[in-house]
Amino acid sequence: xxxxxxxxxxxxxxxxxxxxxxxxxxxxxxxxxxxxxxxxxxxxxxxxxxxxxxxxxxxxxxxxxxxxxxxxxxxxxxxxxxxxxxxxxxxxxxxxxxxxxxxxxxxxxxxxxxxxxxxxxxxxxxxxxxx
Amino acid sequence: xxxxxxxxxxxxxxxxxxxxxxxxxxxxxxxxxxxxxxxxxxxxxxxxxxxxxxxxxxxxxxxxxxxxxxxxxxxxxxxxxxxxxxxxxxxxxxxxxxxxxxxxxxxxxxxxxxxxxxxxxxxxxxxxxxxxxxxxxxxxxxxxxxxxxxxxxxxxxxxxxxxxxxxxxxxxxxxxxxxxxxxxxxxxxxxxxxxxxxxxxxxxxxxxxxxxxxxxxxxxxxxxxxxxxxxxxxxxxxxxxxxxxxxxxxxxxxxxxxxxxxxxxxxxxxxxxxxxxxxxxxxxxxxxxxxxxxxxxxxxxxxxxxxxxxxxxxxxxxxxxxxxxxxxxxxxxxxxxxxxxxxxxxxxxxxxxxxxxxxxxxxxxxxxxxxxxxxxxxxxxxxxxxxxxxxxxxxxxxxxxxxxxxxxxxxxxxxx
Numbered sequence: 001x002x003x004x005x006x007x008x009x010x011x012x013x014x015x016x017x018x019x020x021x022x023x024x025x026x027x028x029x030x031x032x033x034x035x036x037x038x039x040x041x042x043x044x045x046x047x048x049x050x051x052x053x054x055x056x057x058x059x060x061x062x063x064x065x066x067x068x069x070x071x072x073x074x075x076x077x078x079x080x081x082x083x084x085x086x087x088x089x090x091x092x093x094x095x096x097x098x099x100x101x102x103x104x105x106x107x108x109x110x111x112x113x114x115x116x117x118x119x120x121x122x123x124x125x126x127x128x129x130x131x
Numbered sequence: 132x133x134x135x136x137x138x139x140x141x142x143x144x145x146x147x148x149x150x151x152x153x154x155x156x157x158x159x160x161x162x163x164x165x166x167x168x169x170x171x172x173x174x175x176x177x178x179x180x181x182x183x184x185x186x187x188x189x190x191x192x193x194x195x196x197x198x199x200x201x202x203x204x205x206x207x208x209x210x211x212x213x214x215x216x217x218x219x220x221x222x223x224x225x226x227x228x229x230x231x232x233x234x235x236x237x238x239x240x241x242x243x244x245x246x247x248x249x250x251x252x253x254x255x256x257x258x259x260x261x262x263x264x265x266x267x268x269x270x271x272x273x274x275x276x277x278x279x280x281x282x283x284x285x286x287x288x289x290x291x292x293x294x295x296x297x298x299x300x301x302x303x304x305x306x307x308x309x310x311x312x313x314x315x316x317x318x319x320x321x322x323x324x325x326x327x328x329x330x331x332x333x334x335x336x337x338x339x340x341x342x343x344x345x346x347x348x349x350x351x352x353x354x355x356x357x358x359x360x361x362x363x364x365x366x367x368x369x370x371x372x373x374x375x376x377x378x379x380x381x382x383x384x385x386x387x388x389x390x391x392x393x394x395x396x397x398x399x400x401x402x403x404x405x406x407x408x409x410x411x412x413x414x415x416x417x418x419x420x421x422x423x424x425x426x427x428x429x430x431x432x433x434x435x436x437x438x439x440x441x442x443x444x445x446x447x448x449x450x451x452x453x454x455x456x457x458x459x460x461x462x463x464x465x466x467x468x469x470x471x472x473x474x475x476x477x478x479x480x481x482x483x484x485x486x487x488x489x490x491x492x493x494x495x496x497x498x499x500x501x502x503x504x505x506x507x508x509x510x511x512x513x514x515x516x517x518x519x520x521x522x523x524x525x526x527x528x529x530x531x532x533x534x535x536x537x538x539x540x541x542x543x544x545x546x547x
Binding site: 007014017018020034040044045062065068 | 438439440442443445446449450479483515516518519521
């Protein structure tokens with residue numbers, strides 16, 4: 001725990017908050033998914049570049065608290081280079097565990113990431129139906 | 132704060148005890164520990180300390196008869212409870228309608244909800260974009276059943292000061308008891324309960340650098356309320372429980388010091404506050420000041436930054452040893468947005484970017500300079516990640532409140 005760990009955030013969460021991975025957009029994305037609601041205080045958009053059902057490249061943008069940004073970053077790390085099936089199976093618990101846990105009140109931030117992935121995959125499959 | 136947190140901009144959450152206040156309290160813990168209700172000499176010493184504190188607190192607000200009008204509680208929340216429930220239940224036969232503003236402290240909001248469950252009717256008077264109560268709407272909400280109105284002297288989130296004197300006149304004319312929550316205003320700006328026709332006033336010890344767990348309640352002679360705690364009938368039957376003499380002594384001392392220092396403190400702190408506001412408004416694009424630019428407490432400012440979420444800023448500053456607060460829901464334990472920000476017309480997205488600053492004697496120019504060095508970079512970094520900032524036109528379109536446009540034209544902001 002950092003000496004300023006009073007936010008209840010693990011060192012991993014703070015790392016992904018300070019240095020989020022895969023921030024940005026993909027103008028030629030194969031799939032884009034958005035989740036959350038600025039009304040609740042979080043909004044995440046995820047961009048996927050897909051080749052042979054593998055996530056070749058991934059980027060995200062998030063409006064949200066420290067946990068939301070960290071969860072988004074970790075989620076993209078977890079599914080980059082993975083198959084679409086593996087991506088769709090990514091659970092909020094897996095994201096939280098990879099971050100060494102999230103405060104209970106912040107678990108909804110990890111749901112944000114799984115919903116954005118789900119939305120992106122839904123868009124992808126609507127254009128490229130599964131065989 | 133601990134040594135890792137060098138700078139605090141959130142004093143309304145908790146003030147440090149003034150060293151002189153601490154010193155004044157010490158003898159009453161282990162030497163002069165008598166109970167004021169006791170007949171023997173140590174009891175008399177405690178009684179003297181009690182009435183001296185009553186006088187000091189009374190002097191801060193111009194109470195005419197402090198020994199009969201100043202009561203001590205466990206804090207401003209209990210004072211609000213005693214004031215409103217104590218008055219409402221005692222005077223129910225005269226009417227059952229209560230008026231409050233839409234930006235009262237959450238304790239008052241919840242107290243009236245409780246009173247509503249107990250057959251009272253409540254009206255909420257709206258405020259303008261600065262948080263100033265609408266006096267016409269206040270007059271309109273008065274009925275034959277109205278017995279009590281509660282309006283805070285100044286708002287703890289916005290800093291905006293209400294037109295208390297005008298409100299007092301209106302209520303006095305209509306024979307309605309006027310309760311004022313003076314928690315954040317007392318000791319910062321002069322309060323005169325006589326001039327302003329205030330019947331009941333809530334005070335907080337900690338907010339004037341006194342000990343926590345102590346509050347005050349001024350009840351004007353002739354205004355009758357009943358107790359909410361049953362017990363031994365201490366404090367003229369109004370507040371049972373053996374008195375917290377060390378705390379009460381500290382509160383008295385704090386009140387005495389606040390009275391002496393008010394003018395110089397306010398001047399110095401408001402200059403710091405103005406530097407902070409100017410700095411943020413000038414350095415950060417799409418940043419706004421809420422709360423009235425002129426009719427405001429010298430130490431509070433609510434600033435809003437578009438496109439990022441407040442808690443993320445709190446987290447970044449916390450890492451650097453700086454404490455601030457946000458009106459943002461994500462930081463609140465309950466995830467529910469500030470009713471004050473909602474009442475002044477901010478939409479949900481806007482509320483998320485709120486940063487609340489409350490300064491104190493401990494702050495100095497170095498604090499402000501450091502914050503102004505760090506904050507723009509923090510905001511820029513978070514904006515780079517934010518789709519709301521990147522596509523702000525889309526979001527402003529979806530969520531903009533009409534107030535936003537007017538706000539920018541206001542002449543009163545020219546000083547910034």
